[in-house]
Amino acid sequence: MIKAIPSKALVIKINLVFLAFFLLIYAALLLWPSATIYHENAASLVMCSLRECHHKVEKGMKMKAVLEEKRAEQSKRKRKLVKREKPSFLDEMGKGLRIGMVNMDEEDVSEWNVHGQTIPVYFEQVSKYFEWKDLFPEWIDEEEEIDGPSCPEIPMPNFEEYGRNMDIIVAKLPCKYPEGGWGRDVFRLQVHLIAANLAVKKGKRDWNRTKVVFLSKCRPMLELFRCHDLVKQEGDWWFYEPEMGRLEQKVSLPLGSCNLALPLWGKGIHEVYDVSRIERSTKTVRREAYATVLHSSESYVCGAIALAQSLLQTGTERDLILLLDKSISIPKRDALSAAGWKIRLIKRIRNPRAEKNSYNEYNYSKFRLWQ
Incomplete structure (x- = not known):
């Protein structure tokens, strides 16, 4: 009986060694395929945006975030362009035209080349985190007591890159109708502003003034493009001949309440005007x-x-x-x-989106200061 005790302990030790060995092999087999997949498909697994990723630092050198750019090039090659019938009023505009294309990357515009040169207008799309309330904040540090006013900016293209004047500006407007708040889509506002500024800065102002054409299921913003300027609507196509002087006045106005409520001194300084x-x-x-x-x-x-x-x-x-x-x-x-x-x-009008007893509950009136 005394000799049997060491033999049982030895058997238990041997079993534990074999068990540990098999566990190590099993863990290695589980981890090996996932590592292989990662190294073979790293570009597709890493989600990194030029605007949103934090650049890694290795050996004192910053890695360039080029994954998003490569992915964009690949998606362009794979993406199937939408081919739709061009509006009939385009035939009345003649040929030899310079046609600016805004947000038309997903559209097949090959038929437009018959009428002249199509010029894609490149711009940085606003971040998905940029909301309407950022343009119209509930509180603004007007006196710069805490910090300088931080008003968000909507990215615009470099208009000087597009040379001489354009005859037609074509823009595809995003439309989220009937979703709630579809009219307060900042990306939709951005496309409107790009088209309007392009018409003002690169448009013609004589009798043959620049035309603006929108592709959208939703009506373009009346604040920028008036009913009076609408020449024709054909399906989802909206054809405008805006009065450039009036449009220039509108795009020169402050964008949002943040820029409207700056103090009477220079931005970011304390020098009184x-x-x-x-x-x-x-x-x-x-x-x-x-x-x-x-x-x-x-x-x-x-x-x-x-x-x-x-x-x-x-x-x-x-x-x-x-x-x-x-x-x-x-x-x-x-x-x-x-x-x-x-x-x-005046008769005050309650803001339906304001909280009860908030300071901006009655910030609306029937009098238009800007009209």
Whole structure:
């Protein structure tokens, strides 16, 4: 019995050694194929975007993020272009034209070459994380107390690269209708702005002015392309002849409330704007005015009085228009009027997307400041 005990212990040790050996072999077999697949297909497994990836650092050298670029080239070769019938009104425009193509990469535009040279317009698409609320934030550091104002920018192409003027600008607009918030798609806004700026900067302004054609199931933005400028609609094709002067005025306006609410000093600095530069006399025939709005609270009445006095001290001949609702009491209205404001009563309209009792709950009025 005494000799049997060591023999059993030896058998157990041998079994454990064999078990460990088989476990190592099994683990190696499991890991070996996945490593092979990774090394053979690394380019397809690594998801890296030029905008979104963090560049790795190896031996003090930064690796270039070229995977996305290679993938884009491969997808272009594999992608099947959409071939659709060109609009009939294109035949009326003649030949020998310079045709700018915006966001038409997935469209077969070979038939357009009969009418002239097609010029693809390259631009960086806005990030998918760029939302409408970034253009219209709930709070803006107007006084730069925390940091300088951070207003997002929508990427635009380098318009100088496209040489002389274009005869037609064709743009494909994304349309997410009937999804909720389809009208607040930033990519859709970007394509609109590129087409409008291209028409202004590279368009003709004479009697044979540049045409703008949109391909979209949704109607183009009325804020930029008016009903009056719409010449013809044919299926998903929208044909416009915009008035360039008016379109230029629109694209020059601040984009979003963030850029609209900057302080009266240079962007990112604390140098107060020199009001002496404001012209002391208005020689133009057309009437101009300074306009602002007071509603829902009397908190800004004193500031409005000080603003009116400051403007009048510059010698301006522009009108001072103040829009206010019934929340401003009659004594306060009299004080504002005495300060130089011309009072206009408005009916405030609740913003349906604002939270209850938030500061921007009634930021809308029936009066259009920009129209």
